[in-house]
Amino acid sequence: MNSLISESRGRPGDDPIFTINAAANARRALGEPVINASLGALLDDDGGLSVMPTVFAAFQGVPAQQAAAYAPIAGDPPFLEAVRRDAFGSGEMFENSVGAATPGGTGALLNAMMNFLEPGQSIFTSSYYWSPYRIIAGHNRRGVETFPMFDEAGVFHLQAFEDGLVAQLKRQGRALVILNFPCHNPTGYTLDEAEWRGVAEALGRASEHGAVALVVDLAYAAFGTQSPSVWVDAMATVSDRVAVLAAWTASKSFAQYGARVGALLASIPDAAHRADVENAISYTCRGSWSNCNHLGLLAVSDLLRNDELRAGVAEERRALVSLLSDRVDAFNAEAMSRGLVYPRYEGGFFVSVFTPDAAETARVAAADGVYVVPMDGAVRLALCAVARADVPRLVDAVARGVAAAHQAKDGAHA
Numbered sequence: 001m002n003s004l005i006s007e008s009r010g011r012p013g014d015d016p017i018f019t020i021n022a023a024a025n026a027r028r029a030l031g032e033p034v035i036n037a038s039l040g041a042l043l044d045d046d047g048g049l050s051v052m053p054t055v056f057a058a059f060q061g062v063p064a065q066q067a068a069a070y071a072p073i074a075g076d077p078p079f080l081e082a083v084r085r086d087a088f089g090s091g092e093m094f095e096n097s098v099g100a101a102t103p104g105g106t107g108a109l110l111n112a113m114m115n116f117l118e119p120g121q122s123i124f125t126s127s128y129y130w131s132p133y134r135i136i137a138g139h140n141r142r143g144v145e146t147f148p149m150f151d152e153a154g155v156f157h158l159q160a161f162e163d164g165l166v167a168q169l170k171r172q173g174r175a176l177v178i179l180n181f182p183c184h185n186p187t188g189y190t191l192d193e194a195e196w197r198g199v200a201e202a203l204g205r206a207s208e209h210g211a212v213a214l215v216v217d218l219a220y221a222a223f224g225t226q227s228p229s230v231w232v233d234a235m236a237t238v239s240d241r242v243a244v245l246a247a248w249t250a251s252k253s254f255a256q257y258g259a260r261v262g263a264l265l266a267s268i269p270d271a272a273h274r275a276d277v278e279n280a281i282s283y284t285c286r287g288s289w290s291n292c293n294h295l296g297l298l299a300v301s302d303l304l305r306n307d308e309l310r311a312g313v314a315e316e317r318r319a320l321v322s323l324l325s326d327r328v329d330a331f332n333a334e335a336m337s338r339g340l341v342y343p344r345y346e347g348g349f350f351v352s353v354f355t356p357d358a359a360e361t362a363r364v365a366a367a368d369g370v371y372v373v374p375m376d377g378a379v380r381l382a383l384c385a386v387a388r389a390d391v392p393r394l395v396d397a398v399a400r401g402v403a404a405a406h407q408a409k410d411g412a413h414a
């Protein structure tokens with residue numbers, strides 16, 4: 001007899017992206033010249049994981065007895081203050097903010113879903129989204145609703161965003177919007193200043209229909225070219241009506257995926273409301289992971305607060321951003337010359353290329369030893385994991401995969 005409850009039976013053993021990654025690595029181990037553009041970790045041009053030496057120095061500098069002690073449930077106050085400042089800058093959005101430490105951005109997203117949606121309700125996000133949103137939501141008795149991310153001109157579909165949000169608010173009475181900009185995973189898109197303002201205005205209008213909270217998922221924000229003040233200033237205009245949250249993480253910005261350091265932040269002008277939110281998000285920490293990796297919290301706190309360490313990190317991060325930007329530039333040049341259709345891409349770990357048959361495109365590319373991730377209507381390319389010199393071959397394989405998908409579709413219609 002199966003001891004698992006019914007909903008836990010037949011679960012996939014691994015994330016599909018990790019399965020593609022394993023297939024790519026297995027072929028590479030046989031000596032084949034594989035390009036593995038599946039996994040979201042920044043690799044150097046030799047295929048090694050990019051790390052920041054200053055980050056490791058900070059980890060080594062934390063006294064053993066502090067690192068080994070439990071962290072406060074919500075995280076150490078200096079850590080929270082530094083992270084709030086990193087996300088919101090130094091103005092009113094920062095002054096009005098509270099936070100709780102979480103295991104990465106994943107923990108922050110879970111925490112937000114538990115506190116800003118009733119069980120049975122759905123988050124509201126773009127049609128292309130990081131697939132674990134659905135796992136985190138579903139596992140916690142919440143769902144996912146989406147709006148079409150792009151309009152016919154291939155830019156952010158502001159009208160669909162507002163229409164869908166209002167419709168959801170009329171049904172749910174509340175909404176938790178999750179937007180992963182700058183440097184959206186999986187498309188690479190970054191809202192420009194006018195689009196951020198448009199989103200803020202839409203949120204403000206929608207809030208007349210119910211309680212609205214926005215999570216800005218900042219996972220890749222450090223790898224874009226946009227100043228954080230762009231989104232913060234836009235959201236400041238509606239923060240009296242919309243709970244503005246941020247899912248902050250050190251995973252990519254400090255190249256510390258394994259340390260599991262993150263935070264859920266909330267900027268709420270009303271003091272009583274803010275205190276209630278602070279208690280609620282801390283309570284969720286106690287009721288899930290209890291408290292976070294103390295070594296990581298203390299090290300990241302030092303990295304954000306100590307001038308010398310901050311300067312070291314800034315320099316090392318600049319080198320990583322530049323490594324990635326070279327690949328982004330190479331991709332844009334190659335992809336445009338091959339006529340690939342993809343959203344505006346100015347930086348970030350991923351870009352998505354549209355195709356009428358993503359499975360066929362991925363299959364054709366994989367036959368050439370190039371591994372990408374098929375999604376609905378597009379394939380995702382992890383430029384973060386592809387050497388600059390391999391970008392032309394990556395684009396060539398994907399272009400041939402897209403052409404094959406068009407042929408298959410045209411054949412089916414003939």
Ligand SMILES: Cc1ncc(COP(=O)(O)O)c(C=O)c1O
Pocket residue numbers: 040103104105106107130180185217219249250251257262
């Ligand atoms: C869009 C997005 N949000 C959040 C995360 C969370 O990452 P972590 O939990 O490592 O901070 C990721 C990681 O891949 C991501 O791609």
